[in-house]
Amino acid sequence: xxxxxxxxxxxxxxxxxxxxxxxxxxxxxxxxxxxxxxxxxxxxxxxxxxxxxxxxxxxxxxxxxxxxxxxxxxxxxxxxxxxxxxxxxxxxxxxxxxxxxxxxxxxxxxxxxxxxxxxxxxxxxxxxxxxxxx
Numbered sequence: 001x002x003x004x005x006x007x008x009x010x011x012x013x014x015x016x017x018x019x020x021x022x023x024x025x026x027x028x029x030x031x032x033x034x035x036x037x038x039x040x041x042x043x044x045x046x047x048x049x050x051x052x053x054x055x056x057x058x059x060x061x062x063x064x065x066x067x068x069x070x071x072x073x074x075x076x077x078x079x080x081x082x083x084x085x086x087x088x089x090x091x092x093x094x095x096x097x098x099x100x101x102x103x104x105x106x107x108x109x110x111x112x113x114x115x116x117x118x119x120x121x122x123x124x125x126x127x128x129x130x131x132x133x134x
Contacts, residue, residue: 001014013026015059019084019087020095020099025042037055039052047131095112
């Protein structure tokens with residue numbers, strides 16, 4: 001985990017990612033002192049860090065027994081289970097047009113391609129910078 005975080009954004013600790021390039025991080029100060037230790041999610045369909053209102057232990061409970069279908073509502077497409085079953089843990093799916101655009105909102109209509117998850121991290125942060133999202 002520490003190797004994955006080396007050279008990444010200061011003030012947060014990346015702890016998980018999802019197949020569409022969403023990233024989960026523990027706030028180490030990047031999002032203010034009031035939420036120190038709380039989890040945040042970088043959503044691929046909005047490119048904003050969203051507070052999750054719980055810490056890492058509760059995040060693990062959420063991952064293994066939470067309502068993931070509700071959390072990912074709108075981010076699944078027809079046949080998604082079969083498509084992602086072919087990926088290893090170091091890959092995700094790049095969508096074109098990107099999910100944060102108006103044209104990318106329907107996952108059944110976008111082009112999807114497996115790419116290394118590190119590329120999705122870089123792309124999403126490049127998009128954030130170009131769009132002035134902080």
